[in-house]
Amino acid sequence: MSNATLSDKRPSSLRAAHLPKWFSWAVAAGSIALGLGISTVAGLESSIQWALIAGVLFVLATFVITSSVEGRRQAKDRVATSLVWVSFLLAVIPLASLVYETVKRGVKVLDGYFLSHSMGVVATSESGGGIYHAILGTLEQVGLAALISVPVGVLTAIYLVEYGRGKLAKAVTFFVDVMTGIPSIVAGLFILSTWILILGMGPSGFAGAMALTILMLPVVVRSTEEMLKLVPNELREASLALGVPKWRTILKVVLPTAIGGITTGVMLAVARIAGETAPVLLLVWGSNFINANPFSDPQASLPMYIYLQFQQSGGYGAAYDRAWAASLTLIAFIMILNLAARGIARWKAPKSGR
Amino acid sequence: MAKRIDVSGLNAYYGSFLAVEDISMTIQPRTVTAFIGPSGCGKSTFLRTLNRMHEVTPGGRVEGKVMLDDENLYGAGIDPVSVRREVGMVFQRPNPFPTMSIYDNVAAGLKLVGNKKKSELDDIVEKSLKGANLWNEVKDRLNKPGSGLSGGQQQRLCIARAIAVEPKVLLMDEPCSALDPISTLAIEDLIGELKERFTIVIVTHNMQQAARVSDRTAFFNLAAVGQPGKLIEIDDTERIFSNPSVQATEDYISGRFG
């Protein structure tokens, strides 16, 4: 038809010049070699430098070679691919180093003794001592925070998804968003200004837990909300059409369907607050002694312990070792939480889905 | 410009599972060929091998030859991206780009190759929308999102988007299955007009539809679940529906199974 001219302009062939499959690997190998070479010749000290050089070379070489052989569209495609690979590799280096260093330096003093003793009579410069008091404090503070924020958060999310239509729901949605952005130190300052400065209470695990609640609440609301939204409406309608009242529909149909995701969300929230240091610094103060009562007197916590050991080490190796070992413990604690959450999520996931 | 398709000895796999076995057929230019058959018989899979969309599915792989005029789509050095520009596709559910306006949706394929002036683009968009019988309904809201249209309009928008790049062949994978009868009728009328310009292959579950719109009909079947789908026969539509040469075809058409 009338489009003949248009079609004829296009190359009639379906064939396109193609670089071989090993092309990208070759360019990558070349770039790394060149990056290392340049670093050695120029006497550059840090591994960050040659990695950056290699990354830039890789992207540039890919673009130049491809655009000359395969054309501009393919070149853009290749550059996008190589950028994506480079960004991945560049990001992996620090994250891998973090894990590696923590494990390597942490295992030095991490043993049964370390886990079951406090810092009671150990000077910072001495070796020995442990984190028992800190583990206890973290568990109590985080537990209290979760105890408050999970019911409130899940109920709020249910309100937003299942009932919320009017102004109140809009306001709540807005302020949950706002709350998500509250820095932990600000949450700490808030409790400081009310609980400690205005009400005249002393530092305690509970004060810290209240600040942690402020941090945990929006995360719980948000993730629960997302999960509830994923529950297909057909499911709700099916239940309602069977004459099941709405609240039972929510409890028996909606929540069980979403429970995997909600659990994961809660666990992630717990993981986030378990590592919070700032509110603990302001409200719980940290301590070298065992204090099992979260409602009075300063308490230790794992992140606070790490900070104190780091800050007061004065360059003493023993304190650094303890800081790393506590870090490893904290990470392990959080990872176990995470893995357990995922296990539950998978186990509870709706069977029909993929 | 419409091209002829020649398939010979084609097998399509999902991983190690053979989904479609040993298919050979010829599809003439400027005709409508309908694929019918029970669910799972591989007709959609086969359709997707005709523009190399099958391999997009993880594990998807194809053996055999698909000749588009004189070029094998699965030959060495063939660029699947170019193949898909020659062989356009319309999907089961309307899938306009939700973030783009109606205009941008139609122009999406053209903008990929770039080098078109705004006025040229305007012309092609208008012509494509007219070609899809949608122009009068949307000409006043070209800059509104395509997702605001009704299902039938969205599907015609998708057809406009597909024909805007002037493919040689248009594949339609159950294009009406998500639409109401009126919209279905509109699409069927459109198919009748489009076959003047394109080779059209349509998968349908609706035998009346196959009878109404197609010139040739291919019947696919599978021996049992888990077995590969096979082409049972392909013939003029009239013949398939009045006097098929294979008993299974007659059984299927008369509603005895499937």
Added chain:
Amino acid sequence: MDISTTKDTAAPPTPQPSADQKRAERGTTRPGDRIFLGLSRGSGIFLLALMAAIAVFLSYRAALAISKDEANFFTTFEWNPTAVPPEFGIAVLAFGTIVSSIIAMAIAVPVAVGIALFITHYAPRKLGGPIAYVIDLLAAVPSIVYGLWGALVLVPQLDGLYGWLNDYLGWTGILEWQGGAPRSMLTVGILLAIMILPIITNVSREVFRQVPQMQEEAALALGATRWEVIKMAVLPFGRSGVISASMLGLGRALGETMAVAMVLSPSFEINASLLDPGGGTFAQNIASKFSEATEMGRDALIASGLVLFVITLLVNGAARLIIARRKEFSGANA
């Protein structure tokens, strides 16, 4: 969403416990619904009240402090709340907070989007899952550990890079380096970037994964390359998700306390160079000054915390505006 009584009685028998049905038929659904609604609405209201309380009490204590401040609270380069008369201001802190966050975002967002795309669209399928899993886990690593790693591992590594930046880009002024320990704003920015990378990556990946298959197939069927598919179908669909992911990251960067306190050598001055030690951030300043602060000092710190709070509010508001403006074209109801 009201259930008519006819529907209730006409409900076919189901595998549900029969007690439910009896209760439903007797029409006792209302109290249950009312209590449940009350509880969930109450939670929402509690949350609002909490936010209001935060704003009110912080403002109250901050007002106490600022009223005694003899210097201009916003422009002063000093922090002496216990001096007579008290003089303190947030100029240095505001500058440091914003600069370090900008550096962090500039590094982290593109890289995170890259990794998210890598996982969803580029990595071999067998690799993508495990990588996503590991990065998921890394998002949970607490900031104190990043701080420890930053102070003891990252900082020593940065000497070479800073010397290099100084040699080639020192003429810009902002990348000049006197050769001190690299405990500077750029270090803070880099560390913050590494810290917020997992969270931005995770959220972005989740959004990219949800792009409807049919959108991507639509682009493929038009003859798009992989990158063009991403540009046409994936990025537009994921844009608002990436923005909220970035805001989540920005929120963390703005308010990050311990890690910054551990890698920065703070001072109450604004350095033109990003490589030289000095400066400070709101959160870092609070943590560093808190233990020695008197009541006046604490109120002054609360005042600075309030400013940080307002900044995070503004950032959030801006993000919401960006997302709302794109709502019409969002893929939500495709």
